[in-house]
Amino acid sequence: DAKTTQPPSMDCAEGRAANLPCNHSTISGNEYVYWYRQIHSQGPQYIIHGLKNNETNEMASLIITEDRKSSTLILPHATLRDTAVYYCIVSNDYKLSFGAGTTVTVRA
Amino acid sequence: DTGVSQDPRHKITKRGQNVTFRCDPISEHNRLYWYRQTLGQGPEFLTYFQNEAQLEKSRLLSDRFSAERPKGSFSTLEIQRTEQGDSAMYLCASSRPGTGSIYEQYFGPGTRLTVT
Numbered sequence: 307d308a309k310t311t312q313p314p315s316m317d318c319a320e321g322r323a324a325n326l327p328c329n330h331s332t333i334s335g336n337e338y339v340y341w342y343r344q345i346h347s348q349g350p351q352y353i354i355h356g357l358k359n360n361e362t363n364e365m366a367s368l369i370i371t372e373d374r375k376s377s378t379l380i381l382p383h384a385t386l387r388d389t390a391v392y393y394c395i396v397s398n399d400y401k402l403s404f405g406a407g408t409t410v411t412v413r414a
Numbered sequence: 415d416t417g418v419s420q421d422p423r424h425k426i427t428k429r430g431q432n433v434t435f436r437c438d439p440i441s442e443h444n445r446l447y448w449y450r451q452t453l454g455q456g457p458e459f460l461t462y463f464q465n466e467a468q469l470e471k472s473r474l475l476s477d478r479f480s481a482e483r484p485k486g487s488f489s490t491l492e493i494q495r496t497e498q499g500d501s502a503m504y505l506c507a508s509s510r511p512g513t514g515s516i517y518e519q520y521f522g523p524g525t526r527l528t529v530t
Contacts, residue, residue, distance in 0.1 A: 340518075348523060348524075349418075349505050349507070349521030349522050349523050349524050350457060350505070350507075350519075350521045351521065352518050352519060352520065355518065391456075393456055400445060400447065400462055400509070400519075401459050401462070401470070402457075402459065402519065403459070404449075404456025404457045404458070405456055406454075406455065406456060407456055
């Protein structure tokens with residue numbers, strides 16, 4: 307059963323910010339929001355995770371709404387190498403349930 | 415940090431043969447996971463080890479599949495009597511002990527299995 311909803315695809319211009327939405331309206335209080343991405347023919351790569359507060363690291367920022375029912379992953383300056391499938395996952399244990407994700411294509 | 419490694423990267427086998435894949439996790443990681451990914455789909459959880467103990471197996475892991483992690487280091491995934499439906503990418507991941515970010519999993523490059 308899908309816990310998250312993401313758009314199937316989106317395009318982004320190189321150098322611009324990419325904002326990837328995710329809905330998780332049934333998230334429970336102890337579930338984290340995780341973002342992973344998978345570049346073609348590689349294993350998934352951890353990007354960022356959060357519980358309630360917004361988070362930022364060297365790769366991206368994660369904005370979680372106050373009710374925690376949705377979140378946005380922000381890639382501040384997209385490059386061609388950011389072209390990948392991006393997965394939004396909610397989990398409170400070791401089992402990550404990947405959905406279909408959002409295929410992000412960064413165009414020059 | 416040398417990353418998670420998997421061997422082989424590609425395997426082609428005939429239906430009915432047995433295959434074994436190996437995963438070497440990041441050295442200080444005590445948790446190890448196997449996932450399977452078919453074309454166009456996200457990875458699906460198969461099984462989880464904490465040290466040498468296999469703590470969970472998905473229903474996807476039929477009795478033809480067996481995974482081991484002797485001594486809590488590397489892990490092997492064996493598929494007996496392979497079927498064409500077993501064709502997929504088999505991914506291994508590991509994570510470190512502790513709290514907070516323990517579920518930050520680091521994935522290997524995967525082993526692509528093709529059953530002919």
